Amino acid sequence: MAAARPAAQPRRVAARSRATRADAVATLREAAEPRSAEAGAAPPRRKRLAHEAAILQAAERVFAGAGFGGATMAEIAKAAGLPKPNLHYYFGSKKALYRAVLERTLREWLEPADCIVATAEPREALERYIREKMRLSFARPYASRVWANELLHGAPELRTTLVRTLRPLMRRKVAVIDQWMAEGRMAPVDSSHLFFTIWAATQTYADFEVQICAVLGCASLDRAAQARATQHVVSLILRGCGLA
Amino acid sequence: MAAARPAAQPRRVAARSRATRADAVATLREAAEPRSAEAGAAPPRRKRLAHEAAILQAAERVFAGAGFGGATMAEIAKAAGLPKPNLHYYFGSKKALYRAVLERTLREWLEPADCIVATAEPREALERYIREKMRLSFARPYASRVWANELLHGAPELRTTLVRTLRPLMRRKVAVIDQWMAEGRMAPVDSSHLFFTIWAATQTYADFEVQICAVLGCASLDRAAQARATQHVVSLILRGCGLA
DNA sequence: CCTACTTTTGACCATTTGGTCAATTATGCG
DNA sequence: CGCATAATTGACCAAATGGTCAAAAGTAGG
Incomplete structure (x- = not known):
C-alpha cells in the first residue's frame, strides 16, 4: 500500500x-x-x-x-x-x-517543571511552578483542552508517551520534593499526588472555563480575575504544604 | 416535519x-x-x-x-x-x-453539597464534601468524564443549565463559606475558587486516571491507593483552609 | 379469541467525512 | 530559458453514521 x-x-x-x-x-x-x-x-x-x-x-x-x-x-x-x-x-x-x-503541547507543558530542582528553595520553586502553570492555562487554553480531551478518552494516542516521557520526568521531580520533605523544609505530603493536585487546580481554568465563568457570572476571566485565581491557587497549595 | x-x-x-x-x-x-x-x-x-x-x-x-x-x-x-x-x-x-x-450526572454531582450549611462545623462539612466527591470520582468515572467532556468543549448542551441550576446553588454554598470565614472559623480563602479547586482536585482522579496511573506506574488505583489519594486531597485542602 | 396498544427489528436511506488523485501552478537552479 | 521538484487544488470516492420506516411480534383487557 x-x-x-x-x-x-x-x-x-x-x-x-x-x-x-x-x-x-x-x-x-x-x-x-x-x-x-x-x-x-x-x-x-x-x-x-x-x-x-x-x-x-x-x-x-x-x-x-x-x-x-x-x-x-x-x-x-x-x-x-x-x-x-x-x-x-x-x-x-x-x-x-x-x-x-x-x-x-507536551513539550510546552513539561518546561515549567525545570525550576523544581533539589538546590532550589521549596517555597519559591513551587510558587514559580504553580504560577507558570496558571499562566499557561490562561495563555493556551486550547492546547490544554486537547491534552485533557486525549486523557479523558484513555489516551489512545499517547499512552506510551506518558509512560516513556512523563513518568521518568515525574520520578525525578517527585524525588526532589521527597528530599525537601526529608530535610524538613516542607510539611509531609504525598509528592506524586501533590503534582496531580497542582495540575488539576491550574488546568481547570483552561479546561473547564465555561463552568467557572458560569458560576462566577462573567463572560470570561479578565486580567484581574486571572490574578485572583492565581493568588488563590498559590496560597492554598503553599499553605497546604506548610510553606505559608 | x-x-x-x-x-x-x-x-x-x-x-x-x-x-x-x-x-x-x-x-x-x-x-x-x-x-x-x-x-x-x-x-x-x-x-x-x-x-x-x-x-x-x-x-x-x-x-x-x-x-x-x-x-x-x-x-x-x-x-x-x-x-x-x-x-x-x-x-x-x-x-x-x-x-x-x-x-x-448533574443531579448526582450536586448532592454532596447538601452537607455544606451554615450550622455545620466547617472542618467536618468540608472533609465530608471532599470525601464524597472522591468517592464519586472512583465510583462513577464514566459519568465524570462525560461531564468533563461536555465542559471541555464549551458546554454546548448545558450552558443554560450551568447558569440556571449550578450557579444559584453555588451562590448559596459560597455564602455559607463566606459566613464561616467572617466568623473566624476558617482561614480567609476565595470561596468560589475553593470550590473550583476541590472539584478539580477530586475529579482529576476520574477524568485523568490514565495519566495518574501512567505516572504512578500501575494499571489502576486499588482500594489502598484510592484511600491514599483521598487522604492527600483532604489534608492538603483542609490545611490550605487553615482547618488542620 | 379479539382488539388496541406498545415494543421490537431488519432493511434501508441521505449525508457526512477522511482520504485520494490527477492535473495544474509555483519555485529554485543550472 | 528550461527542467525538476515542491506545492496547490477541484473533483471525486468508499465507508461510516444518524436516522427512518414498515412490518412483525408481544401484551393487556374485555
Missing part, C-alpha cells in the same frame, strides 16, 4: 508511512518541526513553516472545540485558510495531525 | 419533538425518568425501565470513551445489547440521549 505509488509527492508519501508507525517521538520531531535538522536538505521554506504553523494552530482550536471524533478536516482546513488536501499533504492524516498537536 | 406522521408510535414521536426543544430541564425529567410522575398514565413497565437504564449506562460508557462526536449509536446499541432503532425509540436522537446522560 505504501510501496506501489507514483513517484510524485515524495514528502507526502513519507509522511503517510511515518504516520502508520507507532513511534510517537519520531512523528513528533518530523511532523511538528519537519526537516529543520535533516541531512543535506535545503533550508525549510518560509512558506512551508508558516503553513504548518497555521494548520497546527487551527487544528488545536478545532480539536479543542470538538474532540478528535467531532472535529473535521474540512473545518480545520477552513480555519487554517487552506484547501483540505493541503492538510493531508503536510501531515498525512487526521490522526497524525492530532498527534502533532499533542506532542507540541 | 413533526406534524404529518402516521399515528403509530406516539411515544417515539413525542420524544422527538421534545428533543427538538431547547428546554433541557423538561428533557431531563422526561428522558431520564420517563413518565414516572405523569398524569393518568399506566405504571411504567418494568422492562421499559430496565431497557432505558441499560441504554443510559451503555451511553455513559461510550460517550465517556469517545466524546459526543466520536461515539456512535451503533456502538451504544451494542453495549446495551439492543438493536439500534430501539435507542431512537426510547430517546429520540443521539443528542437527546447524550443530554439525558448529562442531566443524570
Whole structure:
C-alpha cells in the first residue's frame, strides 16, 4: 500500500508511512518541526513553516472545540485558510495531525517543571511552578483542552508517551520534593499526588472555563480575575504544604 | 416535519419533538425518568425501565470513551445489547440521549453539597464534601468524564443549565463559606475558587486516571491507593483552609 | 379469541467525512 | 530559458453514521 505509488509527492508519501508507525517521538520531531535538522536538505521554506504553523494552530482550536471524533478536516482546513488536501499533504492524516498537536503541547507543558530542582528553595520553586502553570492555562487554553480531551478518552494516542516521557520526568521531580520533605523544609505530603493536585487546580481554568465563568457570572476571566485565581491557587497549595 | 406522521408510535414521536426543544430541564425529567410522575398514565413497565437504564449506562460508557462526536449509536446499541432503532425509540436522537446522560450526572454531582450549611462545623462539612466527591470520582468515572467532556468543549448542551441550576446553588454554598470565614472559623480563602479547586482536585482522579496511573506506574488505583489519594486531597485542602 | 396498544427489528436511506488523485501552478537552479 | 521538484487544488470516492420506516411480534383487557 505504501510501496506501489507514483513517484510524485515524495514528502507526502513519507509522511503517510511515518504516520502508520507507532513511534510517537519520531512523528513528533518530523511532523511538528519537519526537516529543520535533516541531512543535506535545503533550508525549510518560509512558506512551508508558516503553513504548518497555521494548520497546527487551527487544528488545536478545532480539536479543542470538538474532540478528535467531532472535529473535521474540512473545518480545520477552513480555519487554517487552506484547501483540505493541503492538510493531508503536510501531515498525512487526521490522526497524525492530532498527534502533532499533542506532542507540541507536551513539550510546552513539561518546561515549567525545570525550576523544581533539589538546590532550589521549596517555597519559591513551587510558587514559580504553580504560577507558570496558571499562566499557561490562561495563555493556551486550547492546547490544554486537547491534552485533557486525549486523557479523558484513555489516551489512545499517547499512552506510551506518558509512560516513556512523563513518568521518568515525574520520578525525578517527585524525588526532589521527597528530599525537601526529608530535610524538613516542607510539611509531609504525598509528592506524586501533590503534582496531580497542582495540575488539576491550574488546568481547570483552561479546561473547564465555561463552568467557572458560569458560576462566577462573567463572560470570561479578565486580567484581574486571572490574578485572583492565581493568588488563590498559590496560597492554598503553599499553605497546604506548610510553606505559608 | 413533526406534524404529518402516521399515528403509530406516539411515544417515539413525542420524544422527538421534545428533543427538538431547547428546554433541557423538561428533557431531563422526561428522558431520564420517563413518565414516572405523569398524569393518568399506566405504571411504567418494568422492562421499559430496565431497557432505558441499560441504554443510559451503555451511553455513559461510550460517550465517556469517545466524546459526543466520536461515539456512535451503533456502538451504544451494542453495549446495551439492543438493536439500534430501539435507542431512537426510547430517546429520540443521539443528542437527546447524550443530554439525558448529562442531566443524570448533574443531579448526582450536586448532592454532596447538601452537607455544606451554615450550622455545620466547617472542618467536618468540608472533609465530608471532599470525601464524597472522591468517592464519586472512583465510583462513577464514566459519568465524570462525560461531564468533563461536555465542559471541555464549551458546554454546548448545558450552558443554560450551568447558569440556571449550578450557579444559584453555588451562590448559596459560597455564602455559607463566606459566613464561616467572617466568623473566624476558617482561614480567609476565595470561596468560589475553593470550590473550583476541590472539584478539580477530586475529579482529576476520574477524568485523568490514565495519566495518574501512567505516572504512578500501575494499571489502576486499588482500594489502598484510592484511600491514599483521598487522604492527600483532604489534608492538603483542609490545611490550605487553615482547618488542620 | 379479539382488539388496541406498545415494543421490537431488519432493511434501508441521505449525508457526512477522511482520504485520494490527477492535473495544474509555483519555485529554485543550472 | 528550461527542467525538476515542491506545492496547490477541484473533483471525486468508499465507508461510516444518524436516522427512518414498515412490518412483525408481544401484551393487556374485555
